[in-house]
Amino acid sequence: MADFTIRPAVVSDGSFLADMVVEAANWRAGATRPRPSVLSDPVYRNYIAGWQRPADRGFVAVDAQGRPIGAAWYRLLASDVAAHGFVAAGVPELIIGVRPVWRAQGVGRALIQALADVARAAGYARLALSVEHGNHAESLYRSEGFSVVASRGNRDTMVRLLS
Template sequence: MADYTIRPAVVGDGSFLADMVVEAANWRADATRPRPSVLSDPVYRNYVAGWQRPADRGFVADDAQGRPIAAAWYRLLAADVPAHGFVAAGVPELIIGVRPTWRAQGVGRALMRQLADAARTAGFSRLALSVEHGNFAEGLYRSEGFAVVATRGGRDTMVRRLG
């Protein structure tokens, strides 16, 4: 098993979360979406702008040397705020990013489980996310209880009920 620890995300993690949005946007091995172009996109920017708002929750995985390697967090967004996975007011949207060398080692699953527990404890009954068609992470999301509720623009919106 990979050697990492998970901790709550804090205000000072905002720049790293922006890096993880870029990683999420560049899930394809041949992807070349540079940081400035990803973060200038209003949808991607909404996932990190002003981190950490009162309802924001997240977790960061650090390697054995204390360097951040992955993060998962959620945000509540309004219907009039551009987002890829918005389903309803009061349903937080999950965002996750993992550095390429750490993918497929269980860190993303561990972060998602911790975040789902935090959302459940905070009183949320569902979590939503968006995944581009062809993204290998869709299998992870399905195995963690997410199901497709909408498809648009080459993306699936998925929801997990938190029982």
């Protein structure tokens, strides 16, 4: 297993979370959606705008030198706020991004597990996320207990029960 640790995300991690939103949007090899294009998209912007609101929780993975390599966080979004994986009010939506060289090394799994534990402890019954068709991360999500509850366009919305 790769050498990394997980720490809670803090207010000053907002810029790195934006980096991870860009990574998530560019998950395909060779994808080149520029940062300004991704961050001007209302859905992606909603995942990071105003970080860290009272209900926001997240974790950052850092390498042995303390450099951030990935992050997962959740937000509570209202039904009238643009989001890819919204299922219901009161169900946090998980967002995750990992630097390409760190993918498939356990970083995403560790981040998801830490976030699920925090969400469960906070009293949430479910976590939701969205994944584009063809994204290899879908197998990770399934292995962590997420299942598809809806499909829209080229995306699936997945939910994990936490109880």
